[in-house]
Amino acid sequence: MNTTAFAKRLRLFGNGRRWIGLHEPSLSEGANCRLRCQQIQGAIDQIRTFTLGNTFFAPILSLQAWNQGQNYIVIAWTVLMLLFSWWLLFHWKASYHNEGKLEDMRRFVTQTCINAGIWCMGMILFYDAVHGDNKTVFTAIMVGSLALGTIGFSAAPFAAICYLAIHVVVLATVPLFYAIEYSSGHDLLLSLMSVGISIAILKGVLERAKAQLSAFMNVEVLKQKTIELQQASVELAFKSRHDGLTGLLNRSSFDEALSAVLESTNPNHRAAVIIADLNDFKPINDSLGHAAGDAVLKFTA
Numbered sequence: 001m002n003t004t005a006f007a008k009r010l011r012l013f014g015n016g017r018r019w020i021g022l023h024e025p026s027l028s029e030g031a032n033c034r035l036r037c038q039q040i041q042g043a044i045d046q047i048r049t050f051t052l053g054n055t056f057f058a059p060i061l062s063l064q065a066w067n068q069g070q071n072y073i074v075i076a077w078t079v080l081m082l083l084f085s086w087w088l089l090f091h092w093k094a095s096y097h098n099e100g101k102l103e104d105m106r107r108f109v110t111q112t113c114i115n116a117g118i119w120c121m122g123m124i125l126f127y128d129a130v131h132g133d134n135k136t137v138f139t140a141i142m143v144g145s146l147a148l149g150t151i152g153f154s155a156a157p158f159a160a161i162c163y164l165a166i167h168v169v170v171l172a173t174v175p176l177f178y179a180i181e182y183s184s185g186h187d188l189l190l191s192l193m194s195v196g197i198s199i200a201i202l203k204g205v206l207e208r209a210k211a212q213l214s215a216f217m218n219v220e221v222l223k224q225k226t227i228e229l230q231q232a233s234v235e236l237a238f239k240s241r242h243d244g245l246t247g248l249l250n251r252s253s254f255d256e257a258l259s260a261v262l263e264s265t266n267p268n269h270r271a272a273v274i275i276a277d278l279n280d281f282k283p284i285n286d287s288l289g290h291a292a293g294d295a296v297l298k299f300t301a
Contacts, residue, residue: 033099039155053152055086061126061141068130
């Protein structure tokens with residue numbers, strides 16, 4: 001890897017904290033809420049695939065540890081994993097209250113971390129019970145769960161990174177412990193493989209988060225420009241019909257308004273125009289200046 005590529009990767013990981021959905025300093029609080037709301041909703045929209053993945057992977061993982069003297073633990077873990085996954089599906093889809101507040105993101109991340117913790121519990125409980133090639137299959141299933149969950153939650157990068165972090169700590173530490181304890185090169189290789197895959201997934205999550213934030217900010221800028229144009233249009237329309245100093249209708253607008261009144265007036269009713277004149281206005285301008293005269297006109301208007 002050349003120096004330029006390495007520097008870009010460092011900047012990617014260094015800036016990642018700005019893109020993970022907690023608070024983007026360049027956005028208003030309202031925009032930050034919309035961003036978090038969009039991220040959470042995007043992750044919830046993908047929850048069905050994630051739940052189906054859990055339903056598929058959990059029993060396969062359990063089979064690797066079956067008939068190893070702890071079947072009741074295998075059954076208990078499998079039931080807990082499936083029940084919690086399906087509860088998340090119905091909870092997030094049916095009743096999750098999301099306004100994009102920091103509390104909403106933290107609650108969402110907490111539930112995501114609990115899900116990751118249950119998965120990792122399976123790694124801790126059953127890794128010692130599998131041997132040989134089954135250990136490779138076992139770790140591959142865990143890595144598959146890691147990839148599926150992280151990608152599934154990637155619409156909410158902070159949740160995805162927390163999910164990934166919990167998995168990678170367990171996936172790297174458990175095989176590494178056995179590698180050190182039993183001088184096992186196989187376990188060491190599984191540990192390193194888990195770390196390498198996790199780094200690749202993390203890079204993908206950060207890249208998506210960067211693109212997501214960029215797209216969101218472009219939309220926010222477009223919204224702001226649209227509002228500014230609408231305000232400028234309203235202001236221009238007002239200025240074209242009103243006197244710049246007093247805010248009263250200018251001559252052409254007054255003529256239009258007067259014509260409209262005269263045309264709509266009942267023939268049995270009368271309309272009147274009152275003309276007011278300011279006595280001794282010129283001496284005010286001459287003695288106190290035009291600023292004072294303008295102030296008098298504004299007050300009178």
